Amino acid sequence: MIEWMPGKAHLEHLRSRPYKRLPSNASYFIEAKGDTLYICFEETSGIDRKAQADDWAANLDFFPKAFDIFPGSKIKAHAGLAKQYLEVRKEILDLLYSGKFRQVLVGGYSQGGALASAAVQDIGFRIDRDKLNTAVCGISYSAPRFFGIRKSGLIKKAVKNRLVTVKGRWDPVGHVPCKIMPTFFTLRWRPFKLKFCIPRITFWRDYGKVIWIGRWWKPLPLQHLPGQVAKNLLRKFGR
Numbered sequence: 001m002i003e004w005m006p007g008k009a010h011l012e013h014l015r016s017r018p019y020k021r022l023p024s025n026a027s028y029f030i031e032a033k034g035d036t037l038y039i040c041f042e043e044t045s046g047i048d049r050k051a052q053a054d055d056w057a058a059n060l061d062f063f064p065k066a067f068d069i070f071p072g073s074k075i076k077a078h079a080g081l082a083k084q085y086l087e088v089r090k091e092i093l094d095l096l097y098s099g100k101f102r103q104v105l106v107g108g109y110s111q112g113g114a115l116a117s118a119a120v121q122d123i124g125f126r127i128d129r130d131k132l133n134t135a136v137c138g139i140s141y142s143a144p145r146f147f148g149i150r151k152s153g154l155i156k157k158a159v160k161n162r163l164v165t166v167k168g169r170w171d172p173v174g175h176v177p178c179k180i181m182p183t184f185f186t187l188r189w190r191p192f193k194l195k196f197c198i199p200r201i202t203f204w205r206d207y208g209k210v211i212w213i214g215r216w217w218k219p220l221p222l223q224h225l226p227g228q229v230a231k232n233l234l235r236k237f238g239r
Contacts, residue, residue, distance in 0.1 A: 006164055008233040008234040025087070037104045037105070040107050077148065082118070097132075103136075106136065110142050117159075124136055124160075140163065142166065145176065145206060165206050165208040179203065214232045
């Protein structure tokens with residue numbers, strides 16, 4: 001099996017998995033090999049127009065919403081992607097608590113990278129709280145931000161030494177939601193719903209060990225496409 005370290009080969013491995021797409025829209029791959037559990041999340045779909053539309057609807061529903069990923073915490077998360085993670089969460093937690101696995105390896109690119117971050121944070125919290133004899137390691141590539149700053153200490157503790165977040169300097173996807181985001185309305189695409197609200201400011205951040213790739217002096221072309229990310233990974237890590 002491929003070494004679970006950031007790099008071009010690892011990104012290509014993630015993108016080649018035989019993903020399972022649920023009718024509810026989440027797309028993921030889970031595989032058990034011995035005492036290791038592999039969990040991968042797919043990028044925004046290119047399968048067909050409906051799948052693309054569903055994924056973009058989730059991506060664009062980025063307004064923060066209370067999300068009890070940790071019991072009672074009311075952490076604020078990217079609403080559309082949180083819903084996707086919740087669709088596969090029970091299966092992940094059932095496997096985690098089965099006692100069969102000593103290691104959980106998680107990964108994803110773009111939209112999948114955000115879901116990978118959510119899974120690592122969720123699993124890491126439960127390992128610490130319930131004293132599970134399991135380790136988790138996750139790698140997120142070029143992903144939108146998933147969590148806001150509320151309860152940031154709780155999130156940071158859950159991912160410490162467990163999550164690597166790889167971001168492109170000129171990758172637009174990795175910079176949304178913005179760290180400081182004024183909000184005057186909420187918007188959902190499917191079904192369409194526009195609602196104006198009292199102006200407020202929400203704050204977002206990246207979690208885990210953040211590693212930047214790409215050349216800061218070369219803003220064009222924007223560096224989110226898989227080939228561009230792979231090239232920057234090879235330059236950064238040599239693999």
